[in-house]
Amino acid sequence: MGAKGYIMQVQPFSVNDGDGIRSTVFMAGCPLRCRWCSNPEGFTATPVIGWYERKCIGCGACAEACPQGIGINLNAERERCIACGKCAGVCPADARARMVTLTDADDVLKEIQKHRLFYSYSGGGITFSGGEATSQTEFLDCMSREIYDMGYSMDIETCGMFDWNRVSHILARMDLIFMDLKIFDSEKHKEYTGVSNERILENIANLAVFGQQDTDIFEIADAEGRTGNDGHGPEIVIRIPVIGGVNDDDENIRASAEYVHRHLPHARMELLPYHRYGQIKYEALGMPYDHPEFRTPDKAEMERLRDIVRSEGVEIADFR
Helix, strand or coil: CCCHHHHHHHEEEEECCCCCCEEEEECCCCCCCCCCCCCHHHHHCCCCECCHHHHHCCCCCCHCCCCCCCCCCCCCHHHHHHCCCCCHCCCCCCCCCEEEEEEEEHHHHHHHCCCCHHHHHHHHEEEEEEEEEEHHHHHHHHHHHHHHHHHCCCEEECCCCCCCHHHHHHHHCCCCCEEEEECCHHHHHHHHHCCHHHHHHHHHHHHHHHCCCCCCCHHHHHHCCCCCHHCCCCCEEEEEECCECCCHHHHHHHHHHHHHHHCCCCCEEEEECCCCCHHHHHHCCCCCCCCCCCCCCCHHHHHHHHHHHHCCEECCCCCC
């Protein structure tokens, strides 16, 4: 096939990223810099090596293999690292790890096909995630065409920060689109993610095209023989990662739900409580992660916020 792209990992047996048992393809590169991001290695589409100090046994094998002469503490000399991966290849304790690699699409597809029986029997398939999958548009386009021809279900998780004209025909192949709406207020969104949300809100509204069958998007996809969801367009789930102290106020949730109901009356919304599972990755990259102001809402708080969404006429989705 020849197409190459930057992959964080292909995670098999995923059950939270769509229906059934799925393989989630985490693609590197993202235009946002969310302060709570659990995959910081995927900020840029470049090779990345991580050093997990808590696993390191101090044997020095990594230093001996490094062509740059970097010592055991990679994070002390990270600016010199060329991410060749030689250190990861010799580390006996897996303290050095390839966190992002340049990968051939054929290799991704071979990995996906290893688990095809699980997709078939569970109603699962493939989910593209990140990072931000749409940031590598050509790579995503290539893989999604091939996977469609294999007959597997496809979902995508996106932050919504993309050029609609470059991505819409790819979205039309999906069975389910998860799109984030992190914070409704644009200035506050910029404060916490590095970008305003005008384009994201615009792209959420653009998803309404999938409720209409006579559109240019479907004409393009039908010409390829590739439209998701049996030609009826993908289902839509708008996700809010709920971070206590940031976007868990009633006003934000209500405004978000009202916007979704107004533009996408058949879409569902999923509220996901904040977690710190990615904190160890910051350590592996030598990046600070100290946000005591971020809080995980409890079950009662989450249910109250879901009730606000329901009160605006939007159905709740739950893939967790």
